Structure formats: C-alpha cells, structure tokens
Amino acid sequence: MTDPGTLLLGISDAFTLTNLLFVLAGIVTGQVVGAIPGIGPVMAMAIAIPFTFVLNPLAAIAFLVGINKGGLVGGAIPAILINVPGTPDAAATALDGYPLARQGKPQKAMKMALYSSVTGDTFSDVVLITVSAPLAIVALKMGPVEIFALMVFAFSIIAGLIGSSLPKGIAAGALGLLCATVGLDPEHSTPRLIFGHFELYDGFPLVAVAIGMLAVSEILRRLAVISRQGLPVIHLPEEQPREDRRVGWREYWSCRYTLLRGGCIGTVLGAIPGVGSTAAAFISYAATRHASREPDQFGKGTLHGIAATESANSSVVGANLIPLLTLGIPGSVSAALLISAFMIQGIQPGPLLFEEQGRLIYGLFGAMIMANITNLAVGLIGLRLWTRVVRAPEASIFSAALLLCIVGVYLSTGTLFVVLVMFCFALLGIVMQAFGYSTVIFIIAFFLGQRFELSLSQTLVILDGNPAALVNHPVALLLLTFAFGVIAWYGVQGRRE
Amino acid sequence: MRRLLTVLGLSLFFVSTLARAEWTPDGPLHLQIGFGAGGSTDTLGRLIASEIEEQMGWEVIVENKPGGGGVAMFSGISQAPADGQTIGIGVNIPILMNLVLRGDKLPFNADSFDYLATVTVAPLAIVAKADAPYNDFRELVAWSKENDGALLGFDAKPQEMTIRAINANNEGQFKLVSYKSGAESVQGVLGGHVAAGYSGGAHIQYVNSGDLKVLAVATADRHGYSPDTMTLREQGFDYAVEPYFFLAAPRGLPDDTRDALVAALDAAIASDRVAEMVVNTMHAEPRNLGAEGTRSKLVEGVADIRTLIDAAEG
The missing domain is CATH 3.40.190.10 (Periplasmic binding protein-like II)
Known part of the structure; x- marks a missing residue:
C-alpha cells in the first residue's frame, strides 16, 4: 500500500507552475481542437505524443490528459451552435443543445454543457483516485491466464459495440492483431513478416500507426471532400436577459440527479474496456429521458438533456484510466495513446505502477483535479472565443496538422522509413473506413496485440496446453464465458436486423 | 645515448599526447541509440551525450535508430566512415544472439567495430x-x-x-x-x-x-545488494549471462581519434550524473571495461553464446 508520504509528495509534484502551464496548454489545445469539427482530441494527442518525450513524465501525461479533457468540453460547442458535433462524443449533446441555441440561448446551452462536463469529469476522477490503488492489489493476483481471458472479453465487447456490424468488427480486430505480430515473436525471438527490414524487428512503431490511422487518414479524407460552401452563420445574441445567458445555481442543482446518473453511467462504462464515451452519452441520455417526468421535453432544448450527455461522456475519461493503470489495458483509443506516452517515458503501466511509480501516479491524480478546475476556468473565458474557431478555414488547419504529423513521427524515431510506415497506415485507414471497417477497433487490437500474444503463450505454458486446466482459473473461465456470450448476443441481434 | 633516448621518448610522448588532445570531431558527433525514445538505453545515451557536450565542448547529436534490439543501428554503424563522427550505444545480448543465430544475414560481425566503452552491466x-x-x-x-x-x-x-x-x-x-x-x-x-x-x-x-x-x-560476479547469494556458477551451473550496455564505432578509427573518444566517454561514464542514473533507475553501478575489455566481452561473448545454445540443445 502506498504510504501517505508518497501520496503527498506526488500531489505536491503536480501543483507546480510548470505543470499548471502544461495542463493549461493541454486544456486550451483540447478545447480548440474539440471545437473544430473534424479534428479532435484523439488526433491532437496522437500528434503531440512524439513531442512529449522531452518533457518530464508528469508534465507529459498531464498535458495529454489535459487535451483529452479539454476536447470533451470543446466538442460540445459546435454540436450546440451548428448541430455538427466537434467530436463523436458530443453527438448526443446536439439533441438538446442545438434546439436550445435555436431558441436564442446558445450561451446558456454551452455553459450547461461546460458545467456538466466538469461535474462528470470530477466525479469519475474521484472514483478513479479512490478505487484504483486497492484494485491494483487485486490486479496483481490476475495471472497471465486471467489477463488473457480479460483481453478476449474486451475484444468481444469492442467488436460488438463499435462500428456497424459484428463480422466487420471482428475482421478489423483480427487485422490489428495480425499487424501486431510483425517483428520478433515474444517467445523465441524469431523475426516474422519483416521482409528483410531490420527496422521492423520491434514491430510497427505504435506512434506511426496511431498517427497514420487516426490523424493522417482523417486529414486526407477531409482534404479530399472540403466543400466551398460556408458553415452556417453563428449569431450570439448580445442583448438578452441575464438568465438566458447563464445557468443559475438553482437550474444546476435541479439537474443533480441527472448529473449523478450520467456520472455513474460514464464511470461504469469507462471502466469497461472498449465501450467509449459516445455510447455512454447516448445511454445516459436515454436513461434520463426514461426517468424524467417530462419526457416530451427532450429534443426540444431541455437542460437535462445536455446535462445527461455531457456528464456521461466526460466521466468516461477518468474511468478509462482504471484498467489502464491497474492492468495496463487501455479502454479506448485515447487511453491506448496514453499507454504509448507512458512507454516513451520508460514506464510500463500495470499493477506494480502504484508501488514503483506511486509518486508519479498521485502526481497524475493531482494534475487531473487541477485540469478539471482549469477546464472550467478556460471554458468560461473561452466559450465566446471558440465560437470563432468553429468556423476556422479547414484547408490551413489540415495542412498544418499534416505537417505536424510528419515532423512528429520523424522526430520520434529519426528515420524516414517510419514516416513511410505512417503513410501506409493512413492509406489502410482510408480503405478500411471506406468499406465500413472500424479503425478504432483496429488500433485497440493493434495496441493490445503484443500483450495478447504474450499472455496467450504464457497461458499455454501455465495450462500445459490443456483447456480443461481452465477449471483451476475460475475468473478466467467466467470472463471467457461472458466473451462468448457477448459475441453470441450481438451475432443473434445482427441476424435479426 | 641513454639520455638522448629519454629525451626522444619524452618528446614522442608529448607529441602523441598533444595530438591526442588535439583531435576533436570535425562538426557534430552523432551518437546513435539502438532503441527508440524512452527506456534505459535512450536515457543513458542522452545523458552521456550531454556530459560529453559539457566536458569536452563538442556538439553531440543524439539519434534514435530503433530496430532489432540494436541490430538496425549497428548495421548502419558498420557501414559508416571510420572518422569518429558516428558512434553507437546498444546492449550486447541482442547483438550476440543475432550474430550467433543469424550471423550470415547480418552486414557485420563482432570484428566490424572499434569498441570504445561499456557503461554498466545489468544485475541479472x-x-x-x-x-x-x-x-x-x-x-x-x-x-x-x-x-x-x-x-x-x-x-x-x-x-x-x-x-x-x-x-x-x-x-x-x-x-x-x-x-x-x-x-x-x-x-x-x-x-x-x-x-x-x-x-x-x-x-x-x-x-x-x-x-x-x-x-x-545470473551474472559472473555476486551483487552488492545481496552479497551472500551465490552465482549460478558457484552453485554448480556453469552458465553466466552479462547484459552490458556498450559503445562502438566503425572499425579502423585513426589511433588519436579512438583515444580521444575513449577518453571522452570514460570521463562521461565516470560523471556523477551518469552514476546517479545508473544507480537509481537501473539498480546497477557504472562499469567501464575500457576499449580492450569491451572488445573481448563482445568477441568472447559470441563464443559463450554458441556454447550456451549447444548446451540448451543438449
């Protein structure tokens, strides 16, 4: 168990001016990129990672977490103003945010989104901070067999939930796993699928794959379809009663159950690998409408609708770190990106992290709380400003982003070969999206691939190649049963449709 | 006559030390790291580079060349011109394993380098x-x-x-x-x-x-943190594995160049900052075997690994 000294040291590490500046930079970046439809916090994080290895670990991780948190606030802005979500997570926010803006209260809608976001975020951070250290002790008891079963379970959920069809989800996941087998095999160090390139001995570099798939492919796709027709004009009414511009304490307090429900849904779903914040937002919205006494108000601009979605999608962020910090398993693409940021710093996430890097982890927790406060402050000041960002010229933004992608990948490895790898994966990303295969599933499978293979080989040794020996590992057996249950359930549902 | 020889010897000594002190890289020194950013080799390499910059006033450019546990980087080093402008840092074990298992497919062998220094041995x-x-x-x-x-x-x-x-x-x-x-x-x-x-x-x-x-x-010598624990060898199992971090340059460096690099690296490895990092994050102690010692570690290492593989196949 971590002693209070480490805890205090860690938290005091977080509250330095340098870290505050990096958190602030992260939040501002996140809110801006979130507000621009088309690019989002995930892309910004992918681009930023190669640049973070010059920072100290705490500043680097705090910066990236800041982008992630800021992005969730920023994404709601265009959803409310022009009915185009800045990030997929904010799609549900448009349901009630846009109608409220049409009623002439865009600022009220944006402020409610901001408050709900920060509330949900703080809620899930508190859960993360309280449960993850004890959970890490339990996680240490999870052996290779249990980890293997957990990953199978995570894959089944990811394949079932993300994307349109289960078979395509499984195919995308399998392709990700295949790409993860490139390089030396974990057991006997035999090179596989390298075609004479020593550079590939360690596999495809994570950063190049992530940037290629998530950023470059999206940028190229967007550049190809840029339309000359402008976005709708945004008009922020200047003269209007004060209560139409702000959210009063009483209005906020009346949403307390909605916020709590959203926070709980987001936290629970966030702790399960693969579900993601978009799903959390829609589920919370549906649950709130179901529980409401005035369900017909939903979709017409009720504050409860905004509170439900924004509290849920933001509370996924903190909870996503629970499996990441305790098991080393990322629950989402942004968590997977955080893993690669940890690894660039030479830190391996997993159950021993609390023991070996306790100070860093508590520093990270401190930074997250700081990020929430900063998010609120920046949001209040920036909301009016970001309304201009929503209409930023796509051509210049995307060209700048593309340049950053190339420079970042080159810097992280120092070879042009890896830039080439990045473009190959960008191409693969475009092709996969064109045919309806989810790149998100691909990336998570790719990131988990090496670990998955390793735990498979460990499992085979431990079980002596005998599946019946699973009986000695009841937790693993249970997880595998769930996994097949999930696949069967979604398979049957798919056929019905 | 004897006096003349002494004078001659002394002056030769001075000339040679002067020449040695005079060699400086013609432009920036490139220190290549056989692994990606992050991790112990990268941290060690960057620290050594900054010590050299500080102590010698040379400009050092650090480049990550990841791939194959250093094979990709040393392949490049073996083809680079032997002018002392390009050196590499890596770990011996993956290089030795690749030389023994896939030596015919590699563009280098253990004799392709001028070895400069070791930094530390991991307490396996x-x-x-x-x-x-x-x-x-x-x-x-x-x-x-x-x-x-x-x-x-x-x-x-x-x-x-x-x-x-x-x-x-x-x-x-x-x-x-x-x-x-x-x-x-x-x-x-x-x-x-x-x-x-x-x-x-x-x-x-x-x-x-x-x-x-x-x-x-599992290494050849006992470890300081547990001085009573016997090595595998002492317990009757004649196997030792010694994971060394080492630096090497393309083979055929001019003598003064090599001596200058060896001296600069030795000073950097002996610095407090490198020692602190090795002790704190790698749980080991700095150990520089010098040019000859590094060379024999690598050349003999190939034979040791071959014996080990034969023993494993029983």
Whole structure:
C-alpha cells in the first residue's frame, strides 16, 4: 500500500507552475481542437505524443490528459451552435443543445454543457483516485491466464459495440492483431513478416500507426471532400436577459440527479474496456429521458438533456484510466495513446505502477483535479472565443496538422522509413473506413496485440496446453464465458436486423 | 645515448599526447541509440551525450535508430566512415544472439567495430517470493523435480537458453513463461503466477523490502545488494549471462581519434550524473571495461553464446 508520504509528495509534484502551464496548454489545445469539427482530441494527442518525450513524465501525461479533457468540453460547442458535433462524443449533446441555441440561448446551452462536463469529469476522477490503488492489489493476483481471458472479453465487447456490424468488427480486430505480430515473436525471438527490414524487428512503431490511422487518414479524407460552401452563420445574441445567458445555481442543482446518473453511467462504462464515451452519452441520455417526468421535453432544448450527455461522456475519461493503470489495458483509443506516452517515458503501466511509480501516479491524480478546475476556468473565458474557431478555414488547419504529423513521427524515431510506415497506415485507414471497417477497433487490437500474444503463450505454458486446466482459473473461465456470450448476443441481434 | 633516448621518448610522448588532445570531431558527433525514445538505453545515451557536450565542448547529436534490439543501428554503424563522427550505444545480448543465430544475414560481425566503452552491466538474477520453500537455485531445481515441474519467468533469449540447458543437463523440470520485461517477470513472481523469475534490476527494491529473495545471481560476479547469494556458477551451473550496455564505432578509427573518444566517454561514464542514473533507475553501478575489455566481452561473448545454445540443445 502506498504510504501517505508518497501520496503527498506526488500531489505536491503536480501543483507546480510548470505543470499548471502544461495542463493549461493541454486544456486550451483540447478545447480548440474539440471545437473544430473534424479534428479532435484523439488526433491532437496522437500528434503531440512524439513531442512529449522531452518533457518530464508528469508534465507529459498531464498535458495529454489535459487535451483529452479539454476536447470533451470543446466538442460540445459546435454540436450546440451548428448541430455538427466537434467530436463523436458530443453527438448526443446536439439533441438538446442545438434546439436550445435555436431558441436564442446558445450561451446558456454551452455553459450547461461546460458545467456538466466538469461535474462528470470530477466525479469519475474521484472514483478513479479512490478505487484504483486497492484494485491494483487485486490486479496483481490476475495471472497471465486471467489477463488473457480479460483481453478476449474486451475484444468481444469492442467488436460488438463499435462500428456497424459484428463480422466487420471482428475482421478489423483480427487485422490489428495480425499487424501486431510483425517483428520478433515474444517467445523465441524469431523475426516474422519483416521482409528483410531490420527496422521492423520491434514491430510497427505504435506512434506511426496511431498517427497514420487516426490523424493522417482523417486529414486526407477531409482534404479530399472540403466543400466551398460556408458553415452556417453563428449569431450570439448580445442583448438578452441575464438568465438566458447563464445557468443559475438553482437550474444546476435541479439537474443533480441527472448529473449523478450520467456520472455513474460514464464511470461504469469507462471502466469497461472498449465501450467509449459516445455510447455512454447516448445511454445516459436515454436513461434520463426514461426517468424524467417530462419526457416530451427532450429534443426540444431541455437542460437535462445536455446535462445527461455531457456528464456521461466526460466521466468516461477518468474511468478509462482504471484498467489502464491497474492492468495496463487501455479502454479506448485515447487511453491506448496514453499507454504509448507512458512507454516513451520508460514506464510500463500495470499493477506494480502504484508501488514503483506511486509518486508519479498521485502526481497524475493531482494534475487531473487541477485540469478539471482549469477546464472550467478556460471554458468560461473561452466559450465566446471558440465560437470563432468553429468556423476556422479547414484547408490551413489540415495542412498544418499534416505537417505536424510528419515532423512528429520523424522526430520520434529519426528515420524516414517510419514516416513511410505512417503513410501506409493512413492509406489502410482510408480503405478500411471506406468499406465500413472500424479503425478504432483496429488500433485497440493493434495496441493490445503484443500483450495478447504474450499472455496467450504464457497461458499455454501455465495450462500445459490443456483447456480443461481452465477449471483451476475460475475468473478466467467466467470472463471467457461472458466473451462468448457477448459475441453470441450481438451475432443473434445482427441476424435479426 | 641513454639520455638522448629519454629525451626522444619524452618528446614522442608529448607529441602523441598533444595530438591526442588535439583531435576533436570535425562538426557534430552523432551518437546513435539502438532503441527508440524512452527506456534505459535512450536515457543513458542522452545523458552521456550531454556530459560529453559539457566536458569536452563538442556538439553531440543524439539519434534514435530503433530496430532489432540494436541490430538496425549497428548495421548502419558498420557501414559508416571510420572518422569518429558516428558512434553507437546498444546492449550486447541482442547483438550476440543475432550474430550467433543469424550471423550470415547480418552486414557485420563482432570484428566490424572499434569498441570504445561499456557503461554498466545489468544485475541479472533469479528471484522468488520471500516465503517460497526453496532458498537457492539448487533447491529450486530439486523442488521442480519433486513437484513435477516449476514455472519460471524470463524475458530474454539467453535466459531461456540457460534454463533449457539446465533442464537438459541438470535434470531441472522448468517450464518457461515468457515475459516482456524483467519488471513484468517480477510482477509474475510477486503475484504468485510463477515459482521464480529472471530480473535485471527491477527486483532489488523488493529484495530490500523483504518481499523477494534472490535464488541465484545470473551474472559472473555476486551483487552488492545481496552479497551472500551465490552465482549460478558457484552453485554448480556453469552458465553466466552479462547484459552490458556498450559503445562502438566503425572499425579502423585513426589511433588519436579512438583515444580521444575513449577518453571522452570514460570521463562521461565516470560523471556523477551518469552514476546517479545508473544507480537509481537501473539498480546497477557504472562499469567501464575500457576499449580492450569491451572488445573481448563482445568477441568472447559470441563464443559463450554458441556454447550456451549447444548446451540448451543438449
């Protein structure tokens, strides 16, 4: 168990001016990129990672977490103003945010989104901070067999939930796993699928794959379809009663159950690998409408609708770190990106992290709380400003982003070969999206691939190649049963449709 | 006559030291790192580079050339001009393994380099939980026989070879569980998933806290944090693995160039900052074997690994 000294040291590490500046930079970046439809916090994080290895670990991780948190606030802005979500997570926010803006209260809608976001975020951070250290002790008891079963379970959920069809989800996941087998095999160090390139001995570099798939492919796709027709004009009414511009304490307090429900849904779903914040937002919205006494108000601009979605999608962020910090398993693409940021710093996430890097982890927790406060402050000041960002010229933004992608990948490895790898994966990303295969599933499978293979080989040794020996590992057996249950359930549902 | 010779000798000595002191890189010195950004080799390389910049006033450019545990980087170094402008830092074990297993496919061999220095050797050991019913490796071998097999965690090929050799020649009944790093192997031991495991430093804090005990030291010499633990050799298993971090340049450096580089690296490795990093994050101590010592480690290492593989195949 971590002693209070480490805890205090860690938290005091977080509250330095340098870290505050990096958190602030992260939040501002996140809110801006979130507000621009088309690019989002995930892309910004992918681009930023190669640049973070010059920072100290705490500043680097705090910066990236800041982008992630800021992005969730920023994404709601265009959803409310022009009915185009800045990030997929904010799609549900448009349901009630846009109608409220049409009623002439865009600022009220944006402020409610901001408050709900920060509330949900703080809620899930508190859960993360309280449960993850004890959970890490339990996680240490999870052996290779249990980890293997957990990953199978995570894959089944990811394949079932993300994307349109289960078979395509499984195919995308399998392709990700295949790409993860490139390089030396974990057991006997035999090179596989390298075609004479020593550079590939360690596999495809994570950063190049992530940037290629998530950023470059999206940028190229967007550049190809840029339309000359402008976005709708945004008009922020200047003269209007004060209560139409702000959210009063009483209005906020009346949403307390909605916020709590959203926070709980987001936290629970966030702790399960693969579900993601978009799903959390829609589920919370549906649950709130179901529980409401005035369900017909939903979709017409009720504050409860905004509170439900924004509290849920933001509370996924903190909870996503629970499996990441305790098991080393990322629950989402942004968590997977955080893993690669940890690894660039030479830190391996997993159950021993609390023991070996306790100070860093508590520093990270401190930074997250700081990020929430900063998010609120920046949001209040920036909301009016970001309304201009929503209409930023796509051509210049995307060209700048593309340049950053190339420079970042080159810097992280120092070879042009890896830039080439990045473009190959960008191409693969475009092709996969064109045919309806989810790149998100691909990336998570790719990131988990090496670990998955390793735990498979460990499992085979431990079980002596005998599946019946699973009986000695009841937790693993249970997880595998769930996994097949999930696949069967979604398979049957798919056929019905 | 004798006086004349002395004078001649002295002046020669002065001329040579002057020449040695005079060699400086013509432009920036490129220090290539055989691994990606982050991780111990990268951190060590960057620290050494900044020490050289500070002490010698040379401009040092650090370049990451990851791939194949350093094979990609040393392939490049072996083809670079031998002018002292390009040197590389890597780890000996993956290079040796590749030379032995796939030597015919590599563009270099152990003689393709001028070796400059070693930085440190990882304190490789086999560890078990403190309350395990065996106290040294001999007892673990016996335990594995009595219990019809024991799980043992490892994270690098030579460790696997050593245990397979012990299975083949000393009647060990080990089943090998592969881990990605020594830290994960320690995690497996602490979690009770394997009976014992290899670790290259991650175990020391747990040995000190009383959670783990060292069954055997896997390098040639005993370790300071557990001075009573015998090496594998002392326990009657004639195998030792010594993971060294080392620096090398293309073969055929002019003498003054090589001497200047060796001296600059020696000073950098002896610096407080490098020592602090090696002690704190790698749980080892700086150890520079010098140009000749590094060379023999690598050249003899190839033969040692070959013997090990033969033993493993029994």
